[in-house]
Structures are given as structure tokens and as C-alpha cells.
Amino acid sequence: MSTESEDVFDFAIIGGGILGVSTAWQFKKRYPKSRITLIEKEPSLACHQTGHNSGVIHAGVYYQPGSFKSRFCLEGNRATRNFCQTQHLPFRVPGKLVVATDDAEVLRLNHLFQNCQRNGLEVERLGARELSALEPNIQGVGAIRVFDSGIADFVAITGRLAELLQAMGGQIRLGQRVVEVSDCLFGEHWVGKHLVLCDGKKRFSRIQAKFVVVCGGLAADRLVKMDGAKLDNLNDGVGVTSFRVVPFRGEYFILSDRCCELVNHLIYPVPNPKLPFLGVHITPHVDGSVSIGPNAVVGWKREGYGRFNVSLRDAWSLLSFPGAWRLLSAYPRPALDEWMSSWFKDVFLRRVRRYCPSLTLSDLARPHVGVRAQAVFSNGRIVNDFLFARTASSLHVCNAPSPAATAAIPIGQYLVEEAEKMLRGVIV
Numbered sequence: 001m002s003t004e005s006e007d008v009f010d011f012a013i014i015g016g017g018i019l020g021v022s023t024a025w026q027f028k029k030r031y032p033k034s035r036i037t038l039i040e041k042e043p044s045l046a047c048h049q050t051g052h053n054s055g056v057i058h059a060g061v062y063y064q065p066g067s068f069k070s071r072f073c074l075e076g077n078r079a080t081r082n083f084c085q086t087q088h089l090p091f092r093v094p095g096k097l098v099v100a101t102d103d104a105e106v107l108r109l110n111h112l113f114q115n116c117q118r119n120g121l122e123v124e125r126l127g128a129r130e131l132s133a134l135e136p137n138i139q140g141v142g143a144i145r146v147f148d149s150g151i152a153d154f155v156a157i158t159g160r161l162a163e164l165l166q167a168m169g170g171q172i173r174l175g176q177r178v179v180e181v182s183d184c185l186f187g188e189h190w191v192g193k194h195l196v197l198c199d200g201k202k203r204f205s206r207i208q209a210k211f212v213v214v215c216g217g218l219a220a221d222r223l224v225k226m227d228g229a230k231l232d233n234l235n236d237g238v239g240v241t242s243f244r245v246v247p248f249r250g251e252y253f254i255l256s257d258r259c260c261e262l263v264n265h266l267i268y269p270v271p272n273p274k275l276p277f278l279g280v281h282i283t284p285h286v287d288g289s290v291s292i293g294p295n296a297v298v299g300w301k302r303e304g305y306g307r308f309n310v311s312l313r314d315a316w317s318l319l320s321f322p323g324a325w326r327l328l329s330a331y332p333r334p335a336l337d338e339w340m341s342s343w344f345k346d347v348f349l350r351r352v353r354r355y356c357p358s359l360t361l362s363d364l365a366r367p368h369v370g371v372r373a374q375a376v377f378s379n380g381r382i383v384n385d386f387l388f389a390r391t392a393s394s395l396h397v398c399n400a401p402s403p404a405a406t407a408a409i410p411i412g413q414y415l416v417e418e419a420e421k422m423l424r425g426v427i428v
């Protein structure tokens with residue numbers, strides 16, 4: 001354990017979204033005497049993806065058995081519900097219906113049903129009549145009912161994890177951006193990390209940490225580059241050594257008050273298996289509101305939520321990346337459809353009216369936006385699973401798309417276990 005100056009830590013965690021906070025909390029539980037600091041560049045926690053998502057506790061319908069996504073989602077579903085229950089945080093488990101609207105979708109629905117069974121989920125196949133008995137406002141030719149899908153407030157969960165971390169003596173530094181990462185020697189044997197931090201007034205400070213975990217969300221690729229980390233073995237991108245974060249805006253509408261009782265379950269379309277996003281769905285929230293969304297449109301500013309937000313740095317990062325061009329040229333039609341749904345409310349609405357015909361334009365009360373950090377390989381392939389990178393004394397979460405909020409607790413556990421293997425007894 002270090003006994004040096006105030007600014008020397010055993011563990012530093014970069015990123016104050018749900019993954020960073022969950023990971024810091026679990027390091028502190030595992031090593032109660034260690035000195036831990038969590039560094040977040042914004043003035044509060046959960047400002048980005050964690051604070052702009054659908055609030056769904058996923059069950060594991062879509063993920064390939066054996067993948068990180070499947071494993072972490074199944075464990076995360078139980079862990080999140082358990083955490084909310086024991087911490088008295090709001091959550092509900094209304095279940096989810098995945099609704100097919102034509103014969104082509106029924107075929108894909110059957111594949112999804114088999115996948116649910118392979119993942120060991122409690123599911124039921126419904127015909128059109130059973131569907132409309134459960135959901136009078138929803139129409140379709142068939143559906144899957146997934147019993148364990150739920151809803152939660154991931155900002156509240158992050159906040160509670162942070163309180164627990166601080167109660168155990170962990171430190172949280174807000175408004176401090178990590179701008180430099182380099183190696184530094186601890187004693188004779190351990191090369192840890194030196195971090196340079198910059199606050200909003202351009203004042204710089206330095207800290208040292210024996211081990212660093214980076215959960216940087218939309219900045220994940222830049223932090224990997226800053227630290228010179230190498231990607232872990234890939235199942236999914238053989239021969240590829242680099243990736244970039246492509247920001248995908250996800251636009252929603254909160255529905256008018258008359259729609260508060262529109263549905264009893266989460267209602268999802270059958271997704272296109274080639275695309276990583278689940279399609280525009282109807283989601284009740286724990287505060288009683290109901291939303292529809294999100295679509296998926298490439299964004300020009302990674303952490304920009306306004307429609308006209310552009311960052312020259314982020315736009316250049318996208319335009320100069322061959323992987324983004326390859327991806328867009330592989331899916332020109334879906335890209336155009338998504339773009340149209342972003343600019344024309346009636347196109348957006350049409351996607352939901354296929355299975356919920358009673359909705360009208362006047363029901364789309366308030367817009368709401370999130371930006372997904374989607375890693376894309378340089379060959380244009382979307383990174384489907386969670387992806388990690390490392391140096392000798394740091395671990396990076398490079399790709400943590402949905403269901404990462406659901407999966408935050410097991411992902412944090414995984415990072416602690418991986419760190420333990422790497423630390424070889426350096427920290428007691």
C-alpha cells in the first residue's frame with residue numbers, strides 16, 4: 001500500500017459513467033485498504049451515455065450465446081434488479097414483447113426465439129390474438145414475450161454506486177479531464193501510470209497510480225491511443241488492430257400524457273440482424289413517462305446533443321476514418337432511412353405505427369437525444385461485442401454498447417478479476 005504523497009493512488013479509474021463508477025466501487029470492495037480515485041471530466045457523473053439511454057434492463061434476447069454481451073447481460077439483469085431492490089431504487093419488470101408485423105419478420109422472430117432459449121431466458125411465443133389480448137394498442141402477426149426485461153434509472157444507480165464508493169473512502173474528482181497518460185516506476189519492480197489532469201480553468205495537476213482502468217465511453221479510442229494500449233484477442237475482427245468510436249445519435253420522443261397507459265410491456269420491433277441497433281421501440285420509464293425511439297444517425301459531435309452540434313475534431317475523426325466510409329457504403333439504404341427519420345417526424349412515426357397504429361404526430365411531445373459510442377474496425381466492421389485493450393498496468397473498455405448499462409456490475413467484476421491477474425500481488 002502506498003504511503004507516499006496525497007496524489008499517489010493504488011487504482012485510478014477514468015470515466016464517471018456507470019461502468020467507471022461500478023468498477024471503482026468493486027475495486028474498493030475487493031481492496032478496502034487501497035487508495036482509489038475516480039476521475040470524470042464533467043461537473044457531475046453520468047452526463048453522457050449513462051444519462052441519455054432508454055433505461056431498459058435488458059434480458060439477453062439478441063446476444064450470441066458465449067459472447068461477452070450474452071454473459072454480462074444475463075448476469076447484469078439479475079445484478080441490477082438485485083441492486084435496485086436492496087438499495088431501494090426505482091425499477092420495474094414489466095417484461096418485453098418483440099412484435100413481428102409480417103411473414104418475413106416471423107422467420108426472424110423464430111430465430112430470436114431459439115436464441116432466447118439458448119440463452120436460458122424465460123420466454124413465450126404469442127400469436128396475434130394473444131398479443132392483442134395483452135396489448136390492445138399493439139398489432140402484429142406474432143410476438144415473443146420476454147419475462148425478465150425491466151426498466152430502471154441508470155443515473156440513480158450510478159449515483160448510489162458513487163455514494164457507496166465514497167462511504168468506503170474512495171475519492172471522486174469531478175471536472176478533471178485526463179489529458180496525458182505515461183508510464184512511471186513504483187519501487188524497483190512495478191511500472192504504473194502517471195496521469196496529467198486538467199480542470200475547466202486550464203489548471204494542470206498530476207497523479208500517479210499503480211493500476212488504471214479506463215471507461216471513457218465516447219472518448220475510448222482517444223484514451224487507448226494516449227496510453228498506447230493494445231486490443232485484447234478478438235473473435236470478431238481477426239487481423240484488425242485498430243478501431244475508432246463512431247458516434248451514433250439516438251433520437252427519441254417522450255409521448256404526450258395521454259399515452260402514459262399506452263402499453264403494459266416494453267414493445268420492440270424485430271431487429272434487422274445485420275445492424276447493431278434494436279429499432280425504434282416503445283418504452284415505459286420508471287418516472288411514468290413513455291418514450292419512442294431511438295433511431296441511429298451518424299453524429300458530427302461525439303458529446304453533442306443538439307441537432308446542429310458539430311465539432312471539427314470529431315467530424316474530421318469520422319471523415320478521415322476509412323472504416324466509417326466502408327460501413328456507410330455497406331448499408332446505404334438503412335443509413336438513408338435513419339437520416340430521413342431524423343429530419344422528418346412523420347417518417348420516424350411511421351416506424352412505430354407499423355405495430356402501434358393509434359399514435360399520431362401530436363403524441364410526439366418532447367424530443368430527447370443520446371449518443372452511442374459504437375466502435376468500428378478499420379475494415380468497416382461494426383464491433384458487436386464488448387472489446388477491451390490493455391498495457392501492463394492499465395485496462396481499457398473500448399466498446400461498451402447496449403446492454404452495457406444493464407451489464408455494468410458484472411463488467412466491473414470482470415475488470416477487477418482481469419486486473420488481479422495482471423497485478424501479480426503488487427497491491428495487497
Ligand SMILES: Cc1cc2nc3c(=O)[nH]c(=O)nc-3n(C[C@H](O)[C@H](O)[C@H](O)COP(=O)(O)OP(=O)(O)OC[C@H]3O[C@@H](n4cnc5c(N)ncnc54)[C@H](O)[C@@H]3O)c2cc1C
Binds near residue numbers: 019250370
Ligand atoms: C441512445 C442510447 C440508448 C441506450 N439504451 C440502453 C438501455 O436501454 N439499456 C442498457 O443497458 N444500455 C443502453 N445503452 C448503453 C449504455 O447507456 C452505455 O453502454 C453505458 O452507459 C456506457 O457507460 P460508460 O460508463 O462506458 O460510458 P459513459 O456513460 O459515456 O461514460 C464515460 C465517461 O467518461 C468520461 N470521460 C471521457 N474522457 C475522459 C477524460 N479524458 N477524462 C475524464 N473523463 C473522461 C465522460 O465524460 C463520461 O462521463 C444505451 C446507450 C445510448 C446512447
